[in-house]
Amino acid sequence: MKPLIGITPQYDNYLGINKISPFYAKAVEESGGIPFILPYTRNNSVIEETVSRLDGIIFSGGTNINPQKYGENPQANCRNIEFERDIFELTLCKFATDSDKSILGICRGCQLITVAADGTLNQHIENHDQSADKHVTSHSVNIIPDTPLQKILGADITDVNSFHHQTVKSLGSLKVAAQSDDGTIEAVYAPGKNFHLGIQWHPERMYSTNIHAKLIFDSFISSCC
Numbered sequence: 001m002k003p004l005i006g007i008t009p010q011y012d013n014y015l016g017i018n019k020i021s022p023f024y025a026k027a028v029e030e031s032g033g034i035p036f037i038l039p040y041t042r043n044n045s046v047i048e049e050t051v052s053r054l055d056g057i058i059f060s061g062g063t064n065i066n067p068q069k070y071g072e073n074p075q076a077n078c079r080n081i082e083f084e085r086d087i088f089e090l091t092l093c094k095f096a097t098d099s100d101k102s103i104l105g106i107c108r109g110c111q112l113i114t115v116a117a118d119g120t121l122n123q124h125i126e127n128h129d130q131s132a133d134k135h136v137t138s139h140s141v142n143i144i145p146d147t148p149l150q151k152i153l154g155a156d157i158t159d160v161n162s163f164h165h166q167t168v169k170s171l172g173s174l175k176v177a178a179q180s181d182d183g184t185i186e187a188v189y190a191p192g193k194n195f196h197l198g199i200q201w202h203p204e205r206m207y208s209t210n211i212h213a214k215l216i217f218d219s220f221i222s223s224c225c
Contacts, residue, residue: 007028031207040085057093070120104198122166139159143158149177197220
């Protein structure tokens with residue numbers, strides 16, 4: 001059977017709806033999984049049972065995590081915050097981590113799994129939000145040797161797209177898997193887990209044209225089988 005992959009959406013406060021770009025689901029399908037968009041809930045028993053029925057979870061991109069979730073007050077440049085999403089995803093990540101479900105965090109998702117692991121974030125940085133088409137690369141990142149990401153890609157460097165203004169500051173229980181030349185942490189992982197990877201770029205935008213992006217999804221889906 002194909003693995004069932006939960007994908008967390010954004011929440012539009014103005015319209016009162018969940019929303020997500022189609023690329024996450026398409027990438028999951030292309031790599032052999034069945035995508036399932038997860039609605040928010042504060043019911044922990046529902047979240048726990050949802051995790052038990054899923055084979056893997058993608059924490060998708062979106063707006064900022066509430067800095068109070070990692071012990072800080074919001075700064076001026078910390079823009080839109082999705083409060084309900086924070087509550088849902090942090091609980092979801094806890095249950096998924098405790099049961100060693102495969103986890104892939106993308107952009108905000110990378111930051112979310114960091115906060116869930118007792119890490120912290122830089123609330124604002126410059127020069128990591130490309131103006132070019134989101135489906136093309138804008139800079140390179142250096143892959144740390146002997147990390148899960150290095151084993152997935154079989155490379156020491158990869159070209160990525162980039163549209164974020166927050167980054168990982170402290171790691172909590174995670175480890176660094178990749179950094180850009182300016183020292184920005186670009187990927188993190190949880191040692192000892194089946195698949196627990198956060199990446200700051202968006203491979204779902206490039207999976208059909210970039211072999212490294214496709215390898216990330218292929219490896220993630222394989223780990224869910």
